[in-house]
Amino acid sequence: MIFISIKGCTRGINMEAKVIFDRFLSSRGMRRTAPRDKVVNVFLKIEKHISTQDLYSIVHRTHKEIGYATVARTLKLLDEAGLCRKVDFGDGTVRYEHKYKHEHHDHLACTGCGKLIEIYNKKLEKIQDELVKKHGFIQKSHRLNIFGLCPKCQKRKA
Amino acid sequence: MIFISIKGCTRGINMEAKVIFDRFLSSRGMRRTAPRDKVVNVFLKIEKHISTQDLYSIVHRTHKEIGYATVARTLKLLDEAGLCRKVDFGDGTVRYEHKYKHEHHDHLACTGCGKLIEIYNKKLEKIQDELVKKHGFIQKSHRLNIFGLCPKCQKRKA
DNA sequence: GTTCTATTGATAATGATTATCAATATCTAA
DNA sequence: TTAGATATTGATAATCATTATCAATAGAAC
The missing domain is CATH 3.30.1490.190 (Ferric-uptake regulator, C-terminal dimerisarion domain)
Known part of the structure; x- marks a missing residue:
């Protein structure tokens, strides 16, 4: 089942969030790479609760070269960077929602x-x-x- | 991780709960069987939040002939009969807790x-x-x- | 007891997530 | 700018929990 938020809204790529992510990477001695960048861009543009598979499908449309593992790993990093939050509706699939500049709910x-x-x-x-x-x-x-x-x-x- | 309830208490096999389960089975045209009976007995004696694997291990100690699938299926039935409730702590394993004569919490x-x-x-x-x-x-x-x-x-x- | 069929237990299938690893891309220091 | 050290990638295998399959078995009704 796909859970669709009725509070979703679209905005441009959130530059602030990207800066935070880049800082997070360098604070960990990790590298800024093209695949990570693309996955983050796509995620930030989508104001929905999405699973790894969901995001992979969307990323795959425009970036055929990016693999599932990279999407999964990047979502984990976004979570650790405080930019997204895991949501579990108990249906066996973990979803992620935006957290940066989004109130707790x-x-x-x-x-x-x-x-x-x-x-x-x-x-x-x-x-x-x-x-x-x-x-x-x-x-x-x-x-x-x-x-x-x-x-x-x-x-x-x- | 094993979640241990500090409100756990031990009591004898709850006969009322067993009656409810048996009625539930016959209301569905299902049969009362030895394996189901054993699994239910063990479950009713344990006042903890347990996973299918947990219950299977415990049942297996005294009933080597009972398989994992039967334990899983019986837990599902107990849930449907209103005798237990699924609990999801988001660690990838569903646990079950008692529901009969247990307040919501x-x-x-x-x-x-x-x-x-x-x-x-x-x-x-x-x-x-x-x-x-x-x-x-x-x-x-x-x-x-x-x-x-x-x-x-x-x-x-x- | 006989017959019908629900149930069982072993195991395969599934689905999501995580781990592995050789090839590649990034960063840094000279 | 380049070379070297190593983090990252993508494909895929492994893992883990759960669910489905199916021949053999065992309740239940007669």
Whole structure:
């Protein structure tokens, strides 16, 4: 199932994000290469939750010479550089979403059609923080995915 | 990583749960068999979040004749019968937890040692319900996993 | 007991991810 | 600018969890 965000928006290649990525590479003693550059460019242009396979297919259209492994490795690097975030909807495929200049959010997904809504609620975050503190933990991350039926799918099934 | 619940407790085989499972089987025109019975017995005795492989290993100790596929299939049935629930911590392995006579809860997991705390908060649930309604959805399920460092692991790393 | 067919267990297939490695491209220092 | 050291690449193999296959087996109804 393809999860499509309704909050998606298109913008030009994010130069700031690219600079961050390049800095990240050099801070690790890694090299800036043409294949990495191309994969990053394509990723930054797509405002969707995409799997490695998805991104590979898109990259492959314009850059036949770039292999699956490079796409997978570059997504991992983007994650480590803080430019994207892994999202797991529990269907066996990890997806990635943009993180740079994107607010933290949770997900409301329709199990009928895959429609995906990004949700955010301050109270929700606050209560979580309190619960974490209560147990003496230091929070690293959290993942809230709500699954349900969207209005359209409710009608379709009725 | 093995996630160990600190809320785990041991009790005898839950006869009520077994009755529910048997009714579930016959309602589907499925048969009650010795292998299924054994797998269910073992599962009901273990109050942990376990993977298929985990349960297979445990079952295998006392029932060498039972195969992996049967364990996997029986866990699926237990899920469908409402006796267990899939839990996904995003590490590539699906785990199952008890659901019969167990309140709904979310998870607070330590990324250092795998310690797992089951958390529940009414407000958290209420806010989620409101968010879902606001978007016209009907909620089917949700999954909230918080990841962080437990007090012990904080000290160990300091 | 006989018959029908659901179930089993071994194993193959699948699908996503990760590892391997020889060939290649990048970076750095002279 | 070039040469050398080595990070990176792309193809593919390996891995891991899960799911599908199928002949043999064993419930259930008569």
